Amino acid sequence: MSLLQENTPLLSVRGLCKYFPVLSKGLFRRQIGVVKACHDVSFDLARGETLGIVGESGSGKSTLARTLLRVTRPSSGSAMFYGEDPVDLATLSAAELELVRPQLQMIFQDPFSSLNPRMTVEQIVAEPLIIHRRARGAELEDRVIGMLRRVGIRPEYRSRYPHAFSGGQRQRVGIARALILEPKLVVADEAVSALDVSVQAQVVNLLRDLQEEFGLTYLFIAHDLSVVRHVAQRVAVMTRGEIVEMGETAQVFDEPQHDYTRRLLGSVLEPDPDRPGY
Amino acid sequence: MVEPAPEEASSAAYAPLLEVNDLRTYFHTEEGEVRAVDGVSFQVARGRTLALVGESGCGKSVTAQSVLRLIHPPGKIVGGSIRLHRNDGEPPLEVLEERENSDALYELRGGRVALIFQEATAALSPVHTIGNQIQEAIRIHQKISKKGALGLAREMLERVGIKDPELCLRQYPHELSGGMRQRAVIAMALVSNPELLIADEPTTALDVTIQAQVLLLLKQLQQTLNLAILLITHDLGVVAQMADEVVVMYLGRVVESGSVREILKKPRHPYTIGLLESLPSLTPIGQRLPSIPGSVPALTDLPSGCPFHPRCAYAVAGRCNVGAPPPLEALPERRFVACWRTREVALERLLQRKGEAPKSVSSEGRPPAVADSQAEADWFENADLTSDGEYADSALKERP
Numbered sequence: 001m002s003l004l005q006e007n008t009p010l011l012s013v014r015g016l017c018k019y020f021p022v023l024s025k026g027l028f029r030r031q032i033g034v035v036k037a038c039h040d041v042s043f044d045l046a047r048g049e050t051l052g053i054v055g056e057s058g059s060g061k062s063t064l065a066r067t068l069l070r071v072t073r074p075s076s077g078s079a080m081f082y083g084e085d086p087v088d089l090a091t092l093s094a095a096e097l098e099l100v101r102p103q104l105q106m107i108f109q110d111p112f113s114s115l116n117p118r119m120t121v122e123q124i125v126a127e128p129l130i131i132h133r134r135a136r137g138a139e140l141e142d143r144v145i146g147m148l149r150r151v152g153i154r155p156e157y158r159s160r161y162p163h164a165f166s167g168g169q170r171q172r173v174g175i176a177r178a179l180i181l182e183p184k185l186v187v188a189d190e191a192v193s194a195l196d197v198s199v200q201a202q203v204v205n206l207l208r209d210l211q212e213e214f215g216l217t218y219l220f221i222a223h224d225l226s227v228v229r230h231v232a233q234r235v236a237v238m239t240r241g242e243i244v245e246m247g248e249t250a251q252v253f254d255e256p257q258h259d260y261t262r263r264l265l266g267s268v269l270e271p272d273p274d275r276p277g278y
Numbered sequence: 279m280v281e282p283a284p285e286e287a288s289s290a291a292y293a294p295l296l297e298v299n300d301l302r303t304y305f306h307t308e309e310g311e312v313r314a315v316d317g318v319s320f321q322v323a324r325g326r327t328l329a330l331v332g333e334s335g336c337g338k339s340v341t342a343q344s345v346l347r348l349i350h351p352p353g354k355i356v357g358g359s360i361r362l363h364r365n366d367g368e369p370p371l372e373v374l375e376e377r378e379n380s381d382a383l384y385e386l387r388g389g390r391v392a393l394i395f396q397e398a399t400a401a402l403s404p405v406h407t408i409g410n411q412i413q414e415a416i417r418i419h420q421k422i423s424k425k426g427a428l429g430l431a432r433e434m435l436e437r438v439g440i441k442d443p444e445l446c447l448r449q450y451p452h453e454l455s456g457g458m459r460q461r462a463v464i465a466m467a468l469v470s471n472p473e474l475l476i477a478d479e480p481t482t483a484l485d486v487t488i489q490a491q492v493l494l495l496l497k498q499l500q501q502t503l504n505l506a507i508l509l510i511t512h513d514l515g516v517v518a519q520m521a522d523e524v525v526v527m528y529l530g531r532v533v534e535s536g537s538v539r540e541i542l543k544k545p546r547h548p549y550t551i552g553l554l555e556s557l558p559s560l561t562p563i564g565q566r567l568p569s570i571p572g573s574v575p576a577l578t579d580l581p582s583g584c585p586f587h588p589r590c591a592y593a594v595a596g597r598c599n600v601g602a603p604p605p606l607e608a609l610p611e612r613r614f615v616a617c618w619r620t621r622e623v624a625l626e627r628l629l630q631r632k633g634e635a636p637k638s639v640s641s642e643g644r645p646p647a648v649a650d651s652q653a654e655a656d657w658f659e660n661a662d663l664t665s666d667g668e669y670a671d672s673a674l675k676e677r678p
């Protein structure tokens with residue numbers, strides 16, 4: 001890694017917007033307005049850092065993630081990604097995107113619907129390597145077994161189908177699938193929200209271990225503030241498509257500046273004797 | 279000895295509305311008999327809230343469905359009793375002795391006992407207006423004109439905090455936000471003046487700010503209507519806010535029960551201890567989260583001995599992994615714990631904490647310095663043995 005790269009952030013987002021048109025009812029479907037799902041979002045993400053994104057449903061968290069990964073094309077703004085080569089994710093063509101995609105991976109919320117029920121765990125984890133032609137034959141198998149072992153799935157179970165695993169184990173499979181391409185940036189969209197609390201703790205610990213081991217950078221999206229507080233070094237608070245507050249985790253949680261942040265924190269069912277109950 | 283808090287002392291005086299004794303609901307599947315609920319007992323009194331707590335697959339929802347006799351084949355309630363007491367001194371309704379589709383069960387379901395689900399969207403019909411759906415619920419249980427029912431529905435919507443009830447009556451579920459939908463479901467549940475409300479994860483699908491509003495609403499309605507609430511949840515934060523009594527379930531059995539204060543402040547069963555310690559808010563930032571190893575085993579493949587022993591940090595071979603599961607043992611202050619090693623666990627945790635840096639132990643929580651074994655025993659009878667007694671303390675303080 002060059003000196004330049006070490007000093008630059010991994011991701012630098014400036015003025016990113018995603019608007020969806022609102023169409024009229026009736027035959028002509030004229031555009032009568034826009035929904036600003038994501039408006040003028042700017043932030044930097046340092047290498048090896050975890051940035052937590054919190055906000056209620058409909059605040060634009062997932063749209064932001066999907067726009068960054070180019071599931072949808074942004075309306076305007078830029079997202080410079082300093083991976084192997086610096087590229088602007090916002091304007092890449094489909095062909096260029098193909099080359100960058102392995103460096104950007106996603107872990108999904110629902111471990112039940114995000115794994116194909118007709119594929120074995122081995123096939124699920126191997127698929128990214130096959131699509132991107134990174135490995136085949138014995139090497140493919142070795143890498144899949146190694147990754148499964150790393151996330152805590154016994155390799156003997158690799159020919160089983162997802163339904164044979166519990167929610168926590170399935171989420172481990174999803175993590176293995178995301179990490180097998182050795183990505184730089186991992187977007188975890190509510191990755192532990194669907195898990196029971198004891199299993200959630202296991203998966204949070206696993207994500208932290210893997211971050212250290214592989215030097216991963218996380219964009220950690222969650223509505224559960226106590227989990228974010230635990231995993232993220234910095235937090236961005238979103239509402240109505242905009243980031244209203246961003247800062248060090250402890251600072252945002254202990255001295256929230258924005259009204260919305262205070263309201264959000266005030267609703268958490270958590271211990272704080274100074275907080276009035278409801 | 280600590281004096282019992284007034285709340286705990288008085289709760290014994292509440293006559294139970296719902297009494298569940300040794301309930302057993304089994305499912306006969308191809309893989310064998312699944313004991314989803316295996317000998318569960320609890321009571322809920324008017325105006326009080328009992329929380330059923332546990333991870334997914336531990337039998338919470340099946341217990342709730344059993345109370346309403348909503349178990350369908352291959353499921354079957356194979357034993358126990360469910361008793362719903364009456365106000366007027368009439369003999370109680372024996373829910374399990376009723377014929378299927380008897381009048382008493384009709385009156386029970388959605389009448390004397392109302393149920394609200396986690397998914398408001400799934401509980402509502404997408405092709406009927408809110409007004410029509412509430413009106414239907416009213417007219418099933420009450421002899422009233424359509425117009426009168428509509429008036430009642432409007433009143434109820436206003437009561438659950440919907441600002442424009444007139445508009446809401448005409449709206450379809452998809453036109454409402456998640457919080458509004460849950461309010462509409464609560465309104466529908468309450469129109470028939472139920473005595474018991476079963477709330478199955480009522481706020482799990484909601485954002486925290488909306489969750490706060492809905493829980494507050496439930497508490498206010500409970501007070502004005504003197505409702506008994508059976509709350510099913512896995513969220514211990516919700517439990518701290520809402521519950522008077524807590525029953526912790528694991529694999530279809532009760533592993534621990536008692537008052538909310540006792541359970542959250544002094545958990546005795548290793549499973550309860552593990553659940554509390556897994557909460558991220560209780561671990562300092564930067565430290566690894568304590569977790570319960572492994573995951574809930576399949577009910578078709580139960581471990582021998584105590585069902586929790588493969589995941590238990592305190593299990594010992596030869597004691598916990600053999601024989602029958604441990605029975606519920608009564609402890610002081612109406613506590614029940616199902617563990618072979620309750621005392622050893624408490625002592626082990628005590629010793630662990632003695633070894634820790636003093637700052638993690640609050641001053642009044644320190645064990646007496648004397649080596650008097652009786653004093654020691656007294657101490658850990660009352661000691662706060664969670665790593666964070668403050669958690670429960672502060673959470674409880676917030677209760678109005």
